[in-house]
Amino acid sequence: MQASSSYISKAGFEFRGSAREFFGIWIVNLLLSILTLGIYSAWAKVRTKKYFHQNTYVAGRNFDYHANGFQILIGRLIIIAGIVVYTLLSTNALVVLVMVLGLIALIPYLLVRSLRFNARMSSWSNIRFTFHGSFGSAVKVYYLYPFLAALSLYTAWPFATRATQRFLANGHGLGTTRFSFDSAIGPFYKALLAALVWGAGSMMILFAFASTSLDIPRALQALEAGSEEAAALVDIGLLYLIVLVAFAPAAIIYHALVRNTVYNNLTLDERHTFHSSVSPLKLLWISVSNFFVVVLTLGLMMPWAHVRRARYLADHTTLYPGGSLDDFVDEETASGNAVGDAYGDLEGFGIEVAV
Amino acid sequence: MPFIRSSQGSISIQGRAYPPLSSREIRARLAVGQDQVWLIDPGQRIMTQAGLMDVKIEPRLGQAERRIILPDGTLFLTDAHDTVDDLLGTRTSLHGFEQFHPRLIAVALACILGAWAVWKYGLSALVHMAVWLTPGPVVSAMDQGMLASMDRVMSEPSQLDLDRQAEILKIFDHLQEQIDPQDQSHDYRIAFRHMPRMGPNAFALPGGTIIVTDTLAETASADALAGVIGHEMGHVAGHHGLKQVYRSVGGYVLISMLVGDTGPMLEDALLQGNLILSLSYSRTHELQADTFGATLSHQAGYDPDALLDFFDSLDLPEQDGASGWLSTHPGFEERKRNLRLLDDLQ
Structure with missing residues (x-):
């Protein structure tokens, strides 16, 4: 076979799964997880990830997910064993302090392991992804830069975000081919500004409509003690509303704009480029309406909500190939399934790289 | 018979294949014989062959393309689920359970009860x-x-x-x-x-x-x-x-x-x-x-x-x-x- 010299110049991402089909998979997963006291949830997680990976296509070729439930289960058991050991050893304050410091050092290591595991367990067009980020960079990205940003009263937060995205995007590869990303800081500040406008605006509207002025110490204290006093309940409700109306949407807007920036400045092999045209407000609408539909149906519409979101994200992501897509090559080791990888995926350390 | 019988008397499943460690996509068909399979490219050349027992067939997951992995690492993908299941005997009860069916109402009720x-x-x-x-x-x-x-x-x-x-x-x-x-x-x-x-x-x-x-x-x-x-x-x-x-x-x-x-x-x-x-x-x-x-x-x-x-x-x-x-x-x-x-x- 000869590789054709002509190639498509534009290939949209598409999600081919359906809510109806995923509902069956999801509800059976849930039932089996409950019946096995949570043990099956490791396999359920794999089945769900496989469903979303395998149904996402770019240029007619789909993604895949290759981990098995056993690997996920072992990762979880290691976490539980770690907590038990921590408890048994923590007999005095000094030992606790030493172990907490140890844990702080361990977290970036676990994050890198987890990113590497998730990359190697994912593939597109028969080629596994790779992750090459180092422990040192993880320390900088997750401890140093957020700390410096906090010192600047969060005015330098976009720099921390850009550093994180550089770490994630530049660290990833498809087989022997690497991704690369860089961007000016402007778009990140625009994202922050948009999030701030939403956060501040919605809070002003909220306070204008709230009949009682919010008394945060009283609300927190009432929350702690479980007061049933009406005024305190209003305060609790208002706190809750602030999180849901101001903070959560601001975060969604920020992430949507950052996602666009990352994809629009991302290249693969320095010739394939990407484009993301996610509208922050549309994504916010999807998240908000998903939220209400899921809550009102006692969670039963959650599969529909997931599919709807996945489809929107796929529909607004495009690949512009700069050459043939037939030329990616995988490394021999990447497809290997070493036991050492078994503890790669530790629950709670996963960072989803938006597909 | 719902299958296409080729001249050799084997049954073919249409799909696409990727050689080991490569992203090269090839339209191909998997010919299934008594205890042997052949992967055949559009030029009618055999890409790879293997004993039926050595082929790894992944369980079905909805309508997502079925993955069949040959011993040399070649990946074959097909959406002809019924043909695969009939020929290779890989029907799973899990997939049967997951299908959209009134039975799922009982599953949902059991889940709500279980969650409670x-x-x-x-x-x-x-x-x-x-x-x-x-x-x-x-x-x-x-x-x-x-x-x-x-x-x-x-x-x-x-x-x-x-x-x-x-x-x-x-x-x-x-x-x-x-x-x-x-x-x-x-x-x-x-x-x-x-x-x-x-x-x-x-x-x-x-x-x-x-x-x-x-x-x-x-x-x-x-x-x-x-x-x-x-x-x-x-x-x-x-x-x-x-x-x-x-x-x-x-x-x-x-x-x-x-x-x-x-x-x-x-x-x-x-x-x-x-x-x-x-x-x-x-x-x-x-x-x-x-x-x-x-x-x-x-x-x-x-x-x-x-x-x-x-x-x-x-x-x-x-x-x-x-x-x-x-x-x-x-x-x-x-x-x-x-x-x-x-x-x-x-």
Whole structure:
């Protein structure tokens, strides 16, 4: 076979799964997880990830997910064993302090392991992804830069975000081919500004409509003690509303704009480029309406909500190939399934790289 | 027969193939013989072949293309699910169960029932285990941290004179003597604070620190103080503070483990909502602490009825005290009944 010299110049991402089909998979997963006291949830997680990976296509070729439930289960058991050991050893304050410091050092290591595991367990067009980020960079990205940003009263937060995205995007590869990303800081500040406008605006509207002025110490204290006093309940409700109306949407807007920036400045092999045209407000609408539909149906519409979101994200992501897509090559080791990888995926350390 | 029979007498499945470690996509067909398979490219050349037993066929997942992996690492993808299952005998009951069918209504009902059982029993078991696993030094550290943040936000140093402080410490000592020696795991101590907005009030922190406001110390009788401090000690002995924290976190962990990713907004709502839901347990905790406190103060020689009188004095609507202890310790009608019942028993 000869590789054709002509190639498509534009290939949209598409999600081919359906809510109806995923509902069956999801509800059976849930039932089996409950019946096995949570043990099956490791396999359920794999089945769900496989469903979303395998149904996402770019240029007619789909993604895949290759981990098995056993690997996920072992990762979880290691976490539980770690907590038990921590408890048994923590007999005095000094030992606790030493172990907490140890844990702080361990977290970036676990994050890198987890990113590497998730990359190697994912593939597109028969080629596994790779992750090459180092422990040192993880320390900088997750401890140093957020700390410096906090010192600047969060005015330098976009720099921390850009550093994180550089770490994630530049660290990833498809087989022997690497991704690369860089961007000016402007778009990140625009994202922050948009999030701030939403956060501040919605809070002003909220306070204008709230009949009682919010008394945060009283609300927190009432929350702690479980007061049933009406005024305190209003305060609790208002706190809750602030999180849901101001903070959560601001975060969604920020992430949507950052996602666009990352994809629009991302290249693969320095010739394939990407484009993301996610509208922050549309994504916010999807998240908000998903939220209400899921809550009102006692969670039963959650599969529909997931599919709807996945489809929107796929529909607004495009690949512009700069050459043939037939030329990616995988490394021999990447497809290997070493036991050492078994503890790669530790629950709670996963960072989803938006597909 | 629903299959295409080729000239060799084998049956073909149409699909696409990728050579090992390569992204090169090739339209191909998999010819299945008696105990052998051949992967054939559009030019009718054999790309690879293998014994039927050596071919790895992944289980079906909805309509997603079926993955068939040949021993040399060649990947073959096809959406001809029925043909694959008929030829290779790979039909799974799991896929059958997952299909959209009225049976799923029963599965959904079973899930709701199961979720309720998990919430009711599983979570309690988990919370008890977590309380048991929490190291003592961590709980003490929580006390110090919470006290420090209260001092920043809403409390000032006590303005109580030392004599009154000594009197209250004496009541506290009497009560502590009565505590079951087997429950010496807690480090009970009293902290006096001036909290003008909290009225006559007392709080228990998980590690055993009991905060008494100046207003309470000044206004309550010795018997009432014994009742209130005993009640707060009951919260500590019953691990109520830790249980509420774990219940809210545990609910979130359980949901994310069973249901998986819940989506951006729901995640926030669940994290906060669990905190609020966990408060429904506070009523039970108040009753338990009342029983503990009344018994303790009775054993220490104080009048347990004093707590009831104290309730009544706070319950007067025109008094400032109404925003004190009772407002942060809910369900007092029920609790008064409980205390009267206890009284009768003693």
